[in-house]
Amino acid sequence: MGTLTRAVGQAHARLDGPDKVRGAARYSVEYPVENVAYAWPVPSTVVKGRITRVDTRAALAEPGVLAVLSYENAPRLTPAGDPELFVLQEPAVAYRGQIVALAVAGSLEAAREAAGLVRLEYDTWPHDTVLTENHPGLYQPSHVNPSLPTDTEIGNFDAGYAAAPVRVDATYRTPAEHNNPMEPHASTVQWQGDRLVVHDANQGPGQVQAGLATLFGLPPERVRVITEHVGGGFGCKTMRCCVVLAALAARHVDRPVRLALTRQQMFGVVGYRTPTIQRIRLGADPTGRLTASCHDAISQSSMLKEFAEQTAVYGRPLYAAPHRRTTHRLARLDVPSPAWMRAPGQCPGSFAVESAMDELAVTCGVDPVELRIRNEPATDPEEGTPYSSRNLVACLREGAHRFGWADRDRTPAVRRAGRCLLGTGVAGSIYPARSLVSSASAYAGPDGAFLVQINAVDIGTGARTALWQIAADELGVPPDRVMIRVGDTGLPEASLAGGSTGTASWGWAVAKVCREIRVQIDDVHGGSVPAGGVHAQVDTTADIQAQQTFSRYAFGAQFAEVRVDVDTGEVRVDRLLGVFAAGRIVNALTARSQLIGGMTMGMSMALLEEGLWDPRSGDWANHDLATYHVAGCADIEQIEAYWLDEDDPHLNPAGVKGIGEIGIVGTAAAITNAVYHATGVRVRDLPVRLDRLLGHRA
Numbered sequence: 001m002g003t004l005t006r007a008v009g010q011a012h013a014r015l016d017g018p019d020k021v022r023g024a025a026r027y028s029v030e031y032p033v034e035n036v037a038y039a040w041p042v043p044s045t046v047v048k049g050r051i052t053r054v055d056t057r058a059a060l061a062e063p064g065v066l067a068v069l070s071y072e073n074a075p076r077l078t079p080a081g082d083p084e085l086f087v088l089q090e091p092a093v094a095y096r097g098q099i100v101a102l103a104v105a106g107s108l109e110a111a112r113e114a115a116g117l118v119r120l121e122y123d124t125w126p127h128d129t130v131l132t133e134n135h136p137g138l139y140q141p142s143h144v145n146p147s148l149p150t151d152t153e154i155g156n157f158d159a160g161y162a163a164a165p166v167r168v169d170a171t172y173r174t175p176a177e178h179n180n181p182m183e184p185h186a187s188t189v190q191w192q193g194d195r196l197v198v199h200d201a202n203q204g205p206g207q208v209q210a211g212l213a214t215l216f217g218l219p220p221e222r223v224r225v226i227t228e229h230v231g232g233g234f235g236c237k238t239m240r241c242c243v244v245l246a247a248l249a250a251r252h253v254d255r256p257v258r259l260a261l262t263r264q265q266m267f268g269v270v271g272y273r274t275p276t277i278q279r280i281r282l283g284a285d286p287t288g289r290l291t292a293s294c295h296d297a298i299s300q301s302s303m304l305k306e307f308a309e310q311t312a313v314y315g316r317p318l319y320a321a322p323h324r325r326t327t328h329r330l331a332r333l334d335v336p337s338p339a340w341m342r343a344p345g346q347c348p349g350s351f352a353v354e355s356a357m358d359e360l361a362v363t364c365g366v367d368p369v370e371l372r373i374r375n376e377p378a379t380d381p382e383e384g385t386p387y388s389s390r391n392l393v394a395c396l397r398e399g400a401h402r403f404g405w406a407d408r409d410r411t412p413a414v415r416r417a418g419r420c421l422l423g424t425g426v427a428g429s430i431y432p433a434r435s436l437v438s439s440a441s442a443y444a445g446p447d448g449a450f451l452v453q454i455n456a457v458d459i460g461t462g463a464r465t466a467l468w469q470i471a472a473d474e475l476g477v478p479p480d481r482v483m484i485r486v487g488d489t490g491l492p493e494a495s496l497a498g499g500s501t502g503t504a505s506w507g508w509a510v511a512k513v514c515r516e517i518r519v520q521i522d523d524v525h526g527g528s529v530p531a532g533g534v535h536a537q538v539d540t541t542a543d544i545q546a547q548q549t550f551s552r553y554a555f556g557a558q559f560a561e562v563r564v565d566v567d568t569g570e571v572r573v574d575r576l577l578g579v580f581a582a583g584r585i586v587n588a589l590t591a592r593s594q595l596i597g598g599m600t601m602g603m604s605m606a607l608l609e610e611g612l613w614d615p616r617s618g619d620w621a622n623h624d625l626a627t628y629h630v631a632g633c634a635d636i637e638q639i640e641a642y643w644l645d646e647d648d649p650h651l652n653p654a655g656v657k658g659i660g661e662i663g664i665v666g667t668a669a670a671i672t673n674a675v676y677h678a679t680g681v682r683v684r685d686l687p688v689r690l691d692r693l694l695g696h697r698a
Contacts, residue, residue, distance in 0.1 A: 047618030097268030160292035160323030164283025176611030183231025235340030271339025314349030354669030391581035423678025427666035429556035439539035462590030474514035500658025598663020604631035
């Protein structure tokens with residue numbers, strides 16, 4: 001590379017930033033399409049039953065209305081494995097809000113008006129929609145998301161817990177939480193003969209391509225999915241019924257169709273974080289060293305399909321204890337299907353585990369930071385494998401130093417500022433560092449320019465910019481000589497954007513293909529690019545299969561300072577600080593943005609977010625942003641994110657672990673631990689509402 005400054009590690013602004021600021025970046029329903037029609041979903045108004053009559057006469061009489069689709073007349077689909085995608089094919093209703101009809105018109109206004117005029121009649125049946133710890137339908141699923149053991153046991157927890165001098169036994173609850181990306185689920189779909197062209201807001205164009213191909217009986221190469229810009233995802237923008245509905249409508253009316261869900265519709269059909277009930281039991285010696293730990297987690301799924309959140313997985317690789325057990329139990333209810341939401345499993349699981357660790361620290365009279373350090377394992381406590389790198393202790397110590405933790409008085413409910421009680425709290429964090437198989441291509445032109453292509457998705461994280469930086473360094477050229485293309489199934493296939501695997505997986509493929517291009521230029525063509533250019537394409541299957549066995553995780557420590565109004569119970573977060581160990585940081589600017597965003601979302605989880613379920617109607621009572629509250633910038637007065645210089649040679653060529661989710665993982669517990677320190681009130685049910693504090697002051 002000579003004297004070139006490395007691009008990786010620098011704070012580069014997003015490549016697509018100027019287009020987004022100017023409004024030139026096109027999202028899925030903004031692509032110019034001639035003769036486009038609009039679709040508007042009709043949701044079920046019953047919880048459980050069967051449609052007995054569909055009356056579309058009034059809807060079809062509206063000017064501009066082209067069609068109303070239902071199970072009676074929609075084009076036939078081939079089941080694709082996910083019952084949620086088998087839309088408008090059967091009269092059965094599995095939950096309130098399930099899409100049971102679709103109005104299509106020449107304008108958005110006409111489609112909406114027509115949808116409101118569709119009349120459906122049902123036979124209804126009794127429904128069951130409430131999760132409880134003693135629900136008679138609880139069972140042990142075969143595995144939990146994505147394919148992890150449901151239960152684990154090492155040693156003898158019951159005997160170890162019974163013999164422990166110090167014990168904590170507490171139950172923690174988290175409510176349903178809803179993904180609310182700025183851009184809703186949205187698609188523009190058009191049939192071009194026997195080919196399907198789709199502009200869609202998703203986290204995996206390849207997944208959508210494969211799903212649509214199966215549903216419509218097409219070879220995958222006849223389906224093209226373009227996902228150039230996505231306005232956020234948080235896990236919910238895997239393939240959903242919306243794109244299938246648009247494709248059905250486009251085939252039925254024989255013209256392009258746009259469909260974008262409303263904010264209210266987003267609460268029902270695109271997944272949500274399941275509510276959880278978690279019992280934590282910790283046994284320890286008087287110094288706080290764990291001798292036994294048990295995490296029992298209960299969650300819900302729908303009657304349509306099983307989704308088992310991996311809630312109790314969080315603590316498996318984290319703290320040392322010779323006797324340990326984790327279990328998951330699931331109830332299938334007449335509710336919408338839960339799914340992925342940022343840091344699935346680890347996020348609610350961390351709230352319970354890190355809260356219980358704080359309770360143990362209080363019981364033992366040990367500083368909460370020191371307690372976690374005392375329970376640091378030498379190897380993975382469940383797998384017995386070495387960590388590729390483990391810097392939780394370093395994160396805790398660096399965070400404590402930056403936060404000013406050493407001056408903390410452990411006594412709760414003694415610090416005041418005016419009418420507010422003040423408190424501080426801490427939590428540890430862990431999140432898997434995975435790499436998935438991906439492929440990429442590169443082209444070197446005789447003019448000295450390079451083009452790198454990969455069907456990755458930038459959902460607003462800055463992924464295309466990070467890959468551009470990796471490519472420039474591997475090619476050994478200034479970044480302005482590199483162009484990168486992403487988000488199109490016409491490009492080499494890449495893994496889904498999720499699980500903090502994006503940069504690790506895609507960066508591996510990009511690094512490999514760029515190295516291959518350098519080899520061809522230097523070794524085959526004598527250091528110069530021929531007139532026809534140089535092409536290369538690679539995938540990382542063999543590389544990932546050849547990896548040695550390590551436990552690979554990112555780590556972090558979050559610190560929070562809160563003030564609680566003694567008269568109103570209002571909680572304000574004065575300060576949040578996080579320190580993380582996530583391998584090599586590719587882009588300092590976008591990395592800080594991701595970590596701060598994760599912590600902000602964790603604060604939102606702690607104090608605001610709560611899907612309120614009405615068991616009588618079988619629906620969310622607060623399915624809009626007026627009543628489902630999420631945190632904004634003004635909700636945290638000071639927020640800081642730092643990271644350690646971590647060189648882990650056992651990861652991938654870029655040396656990255658992924659940062660999209662580690663920021664959210666421990667934040668809620670850090671805040672509720674701070675609330676306890678401020679008030680002496682232990683809140684075990686999220687969010688920290690006023691009524692959970694008032695009348696319970698120490």
